[in-house]
Amino acid sequence: MIELKNISIGYTSTLIEVNEMILRPGEIKALIGANGMGKTTFLKTLMNQIPPISGTVTIDDISLHKLDRAKLSSLVSFIGHGFKGVDGLSVLDYILLGRTPYLDRFGSISYVDKEVAFEALKSAGIKSLSGLNTSELSDGQLQLASIARALAQETPYIIMDEPTTFLDYRNREIIFNLLIDLSHKGKGILFSTHELDMVSKHQIPVAAISNENKMILFDHCPKMEKLIEICF
Amino acid sequence: MKARYSFMLLILLLTSCGESTKKSTEKSEKSEDIPVEFANCFMITHSNDHYILTIQNPDKKDHFELVIGKNSTTKNCDLTIPTNRMVLLSASMIGRAALLKTFDKVIGISDTAFLFNETFRSRASNGMITSFGDEGNFPIEKLIKSDPDIVMFSDFGNEFPKQKELKKMGIILIPDLDWREEHPLGKAEWILVHGLLTGRLKEAQKIFNQIKTDYLQLTARTKPSETRCMSGFLYGDTWWSPSGESYTARLFNDAGIKYVYSKTNGTGSIPRSIEEILYDCKSADIWFNPGFDSKKKILQISSKIKHLESFKKNKVFCYSHNMNYFWEMSAVEPQKVLSDLISIRSGDPVNLYFYKKLN
Amino acid sequence: MSSAYKRSLILLPITLGLLAFTHVLSGKFDITFSELVSSFTRFDPNDLNHVIIQEFRVPRTLTAILAGASLSLAGMLMQTLFQNPLAGPYILGINSGAAFTVALGTLTGISFFQSDAGLLGSALIGAFIFGLIILTFSFFLRNIVSLLLIGIMIGSFTSAITSILLSISTPENMKIFTLWGLGSLQKVESGQIVFIFISFVIGVLLLLTQLKGINALVLGENAASSLGINLRSLRIAMISITALLAGMVTAFCGPISFVGLAIPNLSRIIFKTANHRKLTYANTILGAHFLLIADLITIWFEPIILIPINAITALIGAPFIMLIIIKKLK
Numbered sequence: 001m002i003e004l005k006n007i008s009i010g011y012t013s014t015l016i017e018v019n020e021m022i023l024r025p026g027e028i029k030a031l032i033g034a035n036g037m038g039k040t041t042f043l044k045t046l047m048n049q050i051p052p053i054s055g056t057v058t059i060d061d062i063s064l065h066k067l068d069r070a071k072l073s074s075l076v077s078f079i080g081h082g083f084k085g086v087d088g089l090s091v092l093d094y095i096l097l098g099r100t101p102y103l104d105r106f107g108s109i110s111y112v113d114k115e116v117a118f119e120a121l122k123s124a125g126i127k128s129l130s131g132l133n134t135s136e137l138s139d140g141q142l143q144l145a146s147i148a149r150a151l152a153q154e155t156p157y158i159i160m161d162e163p164t165t166f167l168d169y170r171n172r173e174i175i176f177n178l179l180i181d182l183s184h185k186g187k188g189i190l191f192s193t194h195e196l197d198m199v200s201k202h203q204i205p206v207a208a209i210s211n212e213n214k215m216i217l218f219d220h221c222p223k224m225e226k227l228i229e230i231c232f
Numbered sequence: 233m234k235a236r237y238s239f240m241l242l243i244l245l246l247t248s249c250g251e252s253t254k255k256s257t258e259k260s261e262k263s264e265d266i267p268v269e270f271a272n273c274f275m276i277t278h279s280n281d282h283y284i285l286t287i288q289n290p291d292k293k294d295h296f297e298l299v300i301g302k303n304s305t306t307k308n309c310d311l312t313i314p315t316n317r318m319v320l321l322s323a324s325m326i327g328r329a330a331l332l333k334t335f336d337k338v339i340g341i342s343d344t345a346f347l348f349n350e351t352f353r354s355r356a357s358n359g360m361i362t363s364f365g366d367e368g369n370f371p372i373e374k375l376i377k378s379d380p381d382i383v384m385f386s387d388f389g390n391e392f393p394k395q396k397e398l399k400k401m402g403i404i405l406i407p408d409l410d411w412r413e414e415h416p417l418g419k420a421e422w423i424l425v426h427g428l429l430t431g432r433l434k435e436a437q438k439i440f441n442q443i444k445t446d447y448l449q450l451t452a453r454t455k456p457s458e459t460r461c462m463s464g465f466l467y468g469d470t471w472w473s474p475s476g477e478s479y480t481a482r483l484f485n486d487a488g489i490k491y492v493y494s495k496t497n498g499t500g501s502i503p504r505s506i507e508e509i510l511y512d513c514k515s516a517d518i519w520f521n522p523g524f525d526s527k528k529k530i531l532q533i534s535s536k537i538k539h540l541e542s543f544k545k546n547k548v549f550c551y552s553h554n555m556n557y558f559w560e561m562s563a564v565e566p567q568k569v570l571s572d573l574i575s576i577r578s579g580d581p582v583n584l585y586f587y588k589k590l591n
Numbered sequence: 592m593s594s595a596y597k598r599s600l601i602l603l604p605i606t607l608g609l610l611a612f613t614h615v616l617s618g619k620f621d622i623t624f625s626e627l628v629s630s631f632t633r634f635d636p637n638d639l640n641h642v643i644i645q646e647f648r649v650p651r652t653l654t655a656i657l658a659g660a661s662l663s664l665a666g667m668l669m670q671t672l673f674q675n676p677l678a679g680p681y682i683l684g685i686n687s688g689a690a691f692t693v694a695l696g697t698l699t700g701i702s703f704f705q706s707d708a709g710l711l712g713s714a715l716i717g718a719f720i721f722g723l724i725i726l727t728f729s730f731f732l733r734n735i736v737s738l739l740l741i742g743i744m745i746g747s748f749t750s751a752i753t754s755i756l757l758s759i760s761t762p763e764n765m766k767i768f769t770l771w772g773l774g775s776l777q778k779v780e781s782g783q784i785v786f787i788f789i790s791f792v793i794g795v796l797l798l799l800t801q802l803k804g805i806n807a808l809v810l811g812e813n814a815a816s817s818l819g820i821n822l823r824s825l826r827i828a829m830i831s832i833t834a835l836l837a838g839m840v841t842a843f844c845g846p847i848s849f850v851g852l853a854i855p856n857l858s859r860i861i862f863k864t865a866n867h868r869k870l871t872y873a874n875t876i877l878g879a880h881f882l883l884i885a886d887l888i889t890i891w892f893e894p895i896i897l898i899p900i901n902a903i904t905a906l907i908g909a910p911f912i913m914l915i916i917i918k919k920l921k
Contacts, residue, residue, distance in 0.1 A: 047817055073819030086809050089865035100807045100818040107803035107868060153818070468773035470897045503897045506777060507647055511619045514639065529763065532705065533770060535780050539642055555762070
């Protein structure tokens with residue numbers, strides 16, 4: 001489990017205070033907060049890209065700063081936003097890049113890696129896209145491919161930065177359903193989002209960054225009005 | 233030939249004697265040409281109180297003309313001789329000035345670091361001669377400040393920077409085309425131009441006539457041989473050799489040497505790949521003018537050179553050990569270059585002026 | 592693996608072999624096939640044709656192949672490292688960095704710097720240092736064009752210093768440096784081919800050990816980092832390999848332009864992949880093709896006109912790059 005206790009997060013001054021927050025495998029959490037309140041900073045802290053100002057994050061009881069990059073990449077996969085596809089990179093090759101933590105330095109891909117990648121394609125429901133070029137995909141397809149890549153990484157935890165921004169309603173629905181489905185299959189998922197309606201509709205547990213820079217946790221999704229009052 | 237030559241000399245002497253006395257100038261009103269035998273790019277016309285110097289670039293339509301008054305009483309002239317402040321922007325101009333011993337008239341040159349002549353060098357180190365650099369980055373204000381009467385520059389088809397402005401200030405720019413002359417004596421004959429401008433035409437003619445006599449005598453004594461030569465060197469991937477109608481090819485011919493590319497057209501240089509050079513010149517007996525002063529440096533540029541017979545047999549000759557001397561004096565003293573070539577050809581290269589065998 | 596890629600594994604080496612063969616047999620001297628064979632089996636130093644094959648033709652052919660492959664691989668690394676299809680060792684000032692240290696070496700007149708090892712050493716150091724400089728700039732500049740402009744500025748700046756150094760050197764050292772600066776496939780001697788070959792092999796082997804990281808870097812630095820890649824060591828490795836490959840070619844051939852810029856783009860277009868294992872193969876083989884063809888053109892034109900190799904690479908490369916810019920960057 002990913003555990004945060006008495007941590008303050010930020011670059012030089014504290015953006016967010018977290019008393020306690022836990023993400024277990026099989027759990028899903030939506031990170032909500034106004035723009036500029038530090039959602040991305042929070043996710044970057046979890047990815048060990050910036051150290052917390054005080055306190056430590058532990059993953060499966062090992063503190064984050066003691067984990068090397070390679071080990072961390074087998075525990076947590078991260079899906080940033082803004083991936084537009086790469087010319088010449090096929091969807092299958094993209095998903096195979098999720099296998100990077102398990103490859104030798106020459107990047108040799110084994111039969112097992114391919115099997116895992118096909119499974120990931122199937123789980124994300126994009127088997128038919130496997131031969132396409134990532135630069136030709138729609139935003140929704142790209143997001144699904146990114147999730148499949150994270151699945152191929154075979155990590156217990158998946159962290160996502162605004163996975164549904166720029167998507168139309170249908171695609172948002174697909175992504176939310178997929179994420180809930182994956183949590184049921186045992187993944188621990190944390191994602192930042194602005195889609196309060198979706199979060200509320202699917203009754204997803206919420207981690208909200210309040211106006212007072214405190215992390216407030218709700219095991220059941222509160223009413224939208226309350227969330228808005230706390231955060232915005 | 234010889235009779236005609238002495239006849240002209242006679243006329244020359246007569247006319248030049250006439251110049252000194254005012255009486256004789258009054259007598260003859262019509263203009264006469266000062267004889268120019270080998271050079272194609274300049275002409276000097278002479279009439280009672282002035283000369284006209286015409287310089288013609290064969291590649292251009294219009295020519296350069298300068299009316300030169302013989303003394304301060306001459307009206308409507310561009311310049312009155314003798315000129316006392318000259319800027320000479322090529323080495324061969326300096327060579328002419330040195331031969332004519334007009335040391336005190338030269339106030340500026342391209343680069344005093346490359347001077348050969350002792351007198352010029354000591355004048356330069358005493359600050360009496362200014363360095364101007366090359367025409368590409370010419371310090372015009374420095375030139376104006378040094379207040380020259382005349383600037384002689386090599387005319388490679390380009391305009392001298394700020395030509396019009398300088399002309400307005402009374403600085404006369406004279407294009408020099410000695411590099412364009414095809415006959416070695418044609419290049420040397422440009423000493424007449426320097427003589428004319430410095431008021432020492434007579435001496436210039438005398439010096440040139442001696443050079444001519446020496447050159448022609450050497451040629452007359454030389455019989456064609458079977459010795460074959462090659463010339464030039466690589467620049468990048470291109471080997472530049474003088475063309476068959478060039479000044480250098482002419483010198484080889486006059487020295488009785490068969491030049492590999494004597495049949496090629498043009499007066500400039502011809503480009504060849506190194507493989508073509510090996511094909512054409514492998515068996516040449518002598519290699520002139522590689523532009524380096526040691527065989528080691530040549531091999532550094534390309535070790536493939538070692539397959540040339542001339543290189544193998546140590547028959548490589550160049551002037552690079554004393555580059556400044558060559559560039560200053562070779563154009564104005566072609567008889568010495570010829571003499572070097574003949575000595576080298578004869579297989580007994582002693583008393584060489586410019587050339588040296590490469591080791 | 593796509594079947595087109597598999598076909599290329601067989602087809603392109605064959606065409607390269609045929610091209611190399613044509614290249615060896617082209618030139619002023621008529622060389623027969625049997626002479627070519629016998630120059631290897633029973634070399635006779637007194638047979639001019641044997642000498643031509645062994646000292647003129649074969650080194651030139653091998654140089655074209657190795658230089659083309661090395662520069663293309665260096666370009667591929669730069670383009671992936673900076674995620675910029677217009678990056679290349681030449682435009683980013685890495686070549687002029689190598690030129691700068693070579694000039695320093697040449698102009699000191701110390702004979703070590705004029706030996707093969709000295710030349711190679713100084714070029715590699717220069718290429719590496721200037722690679723690090725551009726890498727440092729890349730941390731501040733996210734814009735594709737800005738980084739290229741910085742590269743061009745670094746190039747101009749070092750060229751200016753080099754030209755000042757030249758102006759205070761002896762005319763002969765200046766001449767040696769100027770000749771080096773022209774870029775040529777012909778000045779490589781048969782002994783130097785070994786140097787070039789070894790550097791190439793080391794460069795490619797090192798490159799293969801970084802393939803995992805390089806492939807991940809295609810997704811961007813944050814993504815690569817989340818995939819467990821140590822970015823700092825990957826960047827240093829990529830710069831070092833580029834310095835080795837581009838610096839080595841620059842040391843022996845002088846600056847050769849456009850290969851490192853054009854071929855990595857061509858490779859991506861033809862092979863339609865972002866997998867750097869395939870791209871390594873593609874750049875090696877296409878780069879070798881390109882420089883061989885460019886040099887063949889100069890040989891065929893020899894009886895009419897001598898064209899410098901850099902003129903050919905630019906004549907083919909520049910319009911191609913313009914097309915890339917129009918299509919990708921608009």
